[in-house]
Amino acid sequence: MRVAIIGYGNVGRAFARLLEQKRSAYPFRIVAVHTARHGSAYDLKGLPVEPAFGPAAPTVDEFLANARAEIALELTPLNPESGEPAITHIRTALQRGMHVITANKGPVAFASAALHEEARRAGLEFRYEATTMDGTPVYNLVRNNLPGVKIEGFAGVFNSTTKVILAAMSRGLTLDEGIAEARTLGIAEADPVFDIDGWDSACKAAALANVIMDARVTPQQVDRRGIGKLTPEKLAEIQATGKTVALVARAKRAAGAVKLRVRAEVLDKDDILASMRGTSNLLVLETDLMGKLGVFTLKPGLDQTAYGLFSDLVDIARSL
Structure with a gap:
């Protein structure tokens, strides 16, 4: 499956390293990365952990249109006052027919029910295992x-x-x-x-x-x-x-x-x-x-947060 990432800090890079480590068993590939600071990068064959960024797409909507991905990861920083712009990023991805995974707790804290309903109507998945306790299975524990x-x-x-x-x-x-x-x-x-x-x-x-x-x-x-x-x-x-x-x-x-x-x-x-x-x-x-x-x-770090994203990705792939 093709993955596009919005926001590419330490968690995004840890996730990219994990995908490389598990590629033989789980052939996912990151085909696009967008950051406000470094720009945007695209490659349908798969990007390296440290991609060569070009100019930033003017909007997240245009980035996702260019990405041609099946799943979007929303990894921008938390806004504890409104959950934005992450909520809008997620809605944009859903409107483009992409499943969404996030490590940003803001959208789940501010708009969980609405985003779930939008995903349901579109026949898509919205997941967030990494938001509360790094990669520890909490939401999947209750769900499954x-x-x-x-x-x-x-x-x-x-x-x-x-x-x-x-x-x-x-x-x-x-x-x-x-x-x-x-x-x-x-x-x-x-x-x-x-x-x-x-x-x-x-x-x-x-x-x-x-x-x-x-x-x-x-x-x-x-x-x-x-x-x-x-x-x-x-x-x-x-x-x-x-x-x-x-x-x-x-x-x-x-x-x-x-x-x-x-x-x-x-x-x-x-x-x-x-x-x-x-x-x-x-x-x-x-x-x-x-x-x-x-x-x-016990003492989780970036690798555990990255695994939360990975577990959601695998779960979505298995459900299709």
């Missing part, structure tokens, strides 16, 4: 392995940056020094306020609730409170009581609606939600038929 199960709620620790910052502050460092550590690891958002104020977690919680609980919410509807008011001194007081702090996203069905919140919660140190360190993530689902069950990933 929990038939008849109703998700009543969830609790998750999704944001790596705040874990690194809180760990640094627990050693007596300042918030700014914790941010510097996260940037050294390459995990902080371009604007760390998105992490610190809980916007990244709110976007992930909204995306997850929209898909597995049909919540139809936006990140702005998440009751959100980040870690910005915490200090090393306050964390030391909490640790002296045998407890710790983590930024936790929660969802719960209540009175016919889905309520979501993001909080810096004080947890017992043996609480499973307190067990994640660094880039590790955890999600616990509350269900009607299976009780509580969960998934976690």
Whole structure:
């Protein structure tokens, strides 16, 4: 299958390397790449990981018209205020008859139901396994392995940056020094306020609730409170009581609606939600038929995010 990529940063390159590694078993090929910064590149025989970019297509629509691909990957950065322009990119690809895969949580957080309906009417697939927990199977787990199960709620620790910052502050460092550590690891958002104020977690919680609980919410509807008011001194007081702090996203069905919140919660140190360190993530689902069950990933990186895209690509190919 022919793949076109919109946005080509570290995740896009990791995905391209993975395709090269698996080409003998999975003969997908990247035939077009478009970036606002470097330009556009096309080759129906397949582009290398580092393509030779020419002038940028004037619009994403024109890029996709030139790409002649069957699947579009939307890999542009998150806009936590609206999900744009990624939502428009996805709609444009669907209108051109392309299946769409994204690692951008914005479109799923802001327009999941609408995009799914547009894809359904066009007989196409819209997938996003890499948006919430890197490549850890969350959406595919619910879709493929929990038939008849109703998700009543969830609790998750999704944001790596705040874990690194809180760990640094627990050693007596300042918030700014914790941010510097996260940037050294390459995990902080371009604007760390998105992490610190809980916007990244709110976007992930909204995306997850929209898909597995049909919540139809936006990140702005998440009751959100980040870690910005915490200090090393306050964390030391909490640790002296045998407890710790983590930024936790929660969802719960209540009175016919889905309520979501993001909080810096004080947890017992043996609480499973307190067990994640660094880039590790955890999600616990509350269900009607299976009780509580969960998934976690230990120290994921770009390769795991790339695999989330790859798993969606393989799944789409198998369904055709």
